Amino acid sequence: MNKTFFGHPVGLSTLFFTEMWERFSYYGMRALLVLFMTTPLTEGGLAFSEETTGAIYGLYTCFVYLLALPGGWIADRLIGARKAIWYGGIVIMIGHFILAIPNEISFFVGLIFIVVGTGLLKPNVSAVVGDLYGPDEAAKRDAGFYIFYMGINVGAVLGPLVCGYFAENINWHLGFAIAGIGMALGLAQYRLMANNLGKIGLKPNIQQDTAKFESTGNSKLAGLIAIGTIGLLALLQFTGNIDIFTANGLAEATIILICIIALAYFGYVFIAGGLSADEKKRVAVIFLLIICAAVFWSGFEQHGSSFNLFARDFTNRNIFGWEMPASWFQSINPFFLITLAPVFGAMWIKLSAQNLNPRTPIKFAIGLILVGIGFYLMVVAAGIAAEGLKAGAFFLIAAYFLHTCGELCLSPVGLSTMTKLAPRRYTSQMMGMWFVGTAAGNLVAGLVAGRFDPEDLNQMPDLFMNFVYSGLGVGILLILISPILKKWMGDVQ
Numbered sequence: 285m286n287k288t289f290f291g292h293p294v295g296l297s298t299l300f301f302t303e304m305w306e307r308f309s310y311y312g313m314r315a316l317l318v319l320f321m322t323t324p325l326t327e328g329g330l331a332f333s334e335e336t337t338g339a340i341y342g343l344y345t346c347f348v349y350l351l352a353l354p355g356g357w358i359a360d361r362l363i364g365a366r367k368a369i370w371y372g373g374i375v376i377m378i379g380h381f382i383l384a385i386p387n388e389i390s391f392f393v394g395l396i397f398i399v400v401g402t403g404l405l406k407p408n409v410s411a412v413v414g415d416l417y418g419p420d421e422a423a424k425r426d427a428g429f430y431i432f433y434m435g436i437n438v439g440a441v442l443g444p445l446v447c448g449y450f451a452e453n454i455n456w457h458l459g460f461a462i463a464g465i466g467m468a469l470g471l472a473q474y475r476l477m478a479n480n481l482g483k484i485g486l487k488p489n490i491q492q493d494t495a496k497f498e499s500t501g502n503s504k505l506a507g508l509i510a511i512g513t514i515g516l517l518a519l520l521q522f523t524g525n526i527d528i529f530t531a532n533g534l535a536e537a538t539i540i541l542i543c544i545i546a547l548a549y550f551g552y553v554f555i556a557g558g559l560s561a562d563e564k565k566r567v568a569v570i571f572l573l574i575i576c577a578a579v580f581w582s583g584f585e586q587h588g589s590s591f592n593l594f595a596r597d598f599t600n601r602n603i604f605g606w607e608m609p610a611s612w613f614q615s616i617n618p619f620f621l622i623t624l625a626p627v628f629g630a631m632w633i634k635l636s637a638q639n640l641n642p643r644t645p646i647k648f649a650i651g652l653i654l655v656g657i658g659f660y661l662m663v664v665a666a667g668i669a670a671e672g673l674k675a676g677a678f679f680l681i682a683a684y685f686l687h688t689c690g691e692l693c694l695s696p697v698g699l700s701t702m703t704k705l706a707p708r709r710y711t712s713q714m715m716g717m718w719f720v721g722t723a724a725g726n727l728v729a730g731l732v733a734g735r736f737d738p739e740d741l742n743q744m745p746d747l748f749m750n751f752v753y754s755g756l757g758v759g760i761l762l763i764l765i766s767p768i769l770k771k772w773m774g775d776v777q
Contacts, residue, residue, distance in 0.1 A: 306376065310376075314345070334736055377468050645770070653760070661682050669744060
């Protein structure tokens, strides 16, 4: 009898635990990032302003996902997904240990290492999960991604609890070092259980002669993007519209860069990618879903920034005389994901068996609407804080719950849909573009969080209200255009 992992291919267990430890390191460190940067120098922090902190946080979380595009390209054309995962994990581990060095320069160097490593690992581990299933196993593939998502969130629960405790109570840099140890454990597990994956992901997805032809086109495209971007940014710098020598200005410039990359890439794929008419329609759906995902993540990623600061400064964290570390709130979302992911996975399979499973655009719309409702609760909490009172932890917990339900309607479904809609020769790249959309949302989240001013409490309700409007508005619009997207998707759910 062939071995299985909860009824799925046994290779899923390898990817489950690899991603679990990688997410332990990522979310453990992320829970500390904003708190560490805004903590006074006398308490071991960097004493950055909220605006600078928000911009740096946005740039970091943005580039973590933005580099998924070249990471997917490297795997597709050069080394295969399996090697990309391995080398990416090594670079991530080194980055965390560099962060453990108490120096401002090492702080930024460590972030760069983590960004590069995650760009290699993140899109390719998801692409390999998709390759475990056949083309006629759509519902089972969705369920497999939910199990994989549970692995992500086991790590995401443990990371903030462990790293956060040692960082806030003993030493910030010890927290960063523990994140590095987590990644080291993930690498050891990946190497020991690699045989479970068989030959999946060992070789690039396309033949070398095709790669040579397409890499020439991609090189020309990259050159045009670089020239156009440099010219535009130079013009904006010269006119004074953007100061790229500040963290905030660099973040704004990066938004422009992301838009140029996304439009140029999809334009190139449509025009010179050799797609059939049906493939072009499916890629168009991918493009629209990525835009919706960016809107979703721009709100969701407030968890690590403005929500984190709100938990520290304006939330009653007292439990029978003991004050809970603010970073521990970062474990609430992944805890809900662990408990709810099996429920959602089973629900989609049951609905699919009855031909009632909502199409992907409807699931995305539900996710966006739930995010909007969750932010309305934070509007109420911000109003309480504006009156000089501490808001109850209920508001953050309830917002996290609604956002988690929204995430389960959008994120694992989105990962699975990218692998189903993407043309085979572009699978890892389209997965990379999915993370480019995530990058854009993360960067917007950081810029908005930079407006979170603890000295001006009256602006907080308006800040959170922006996400109520965007979540509800885009969600409703997506419902209205879903019949068109359904036709373009063909038989893909």
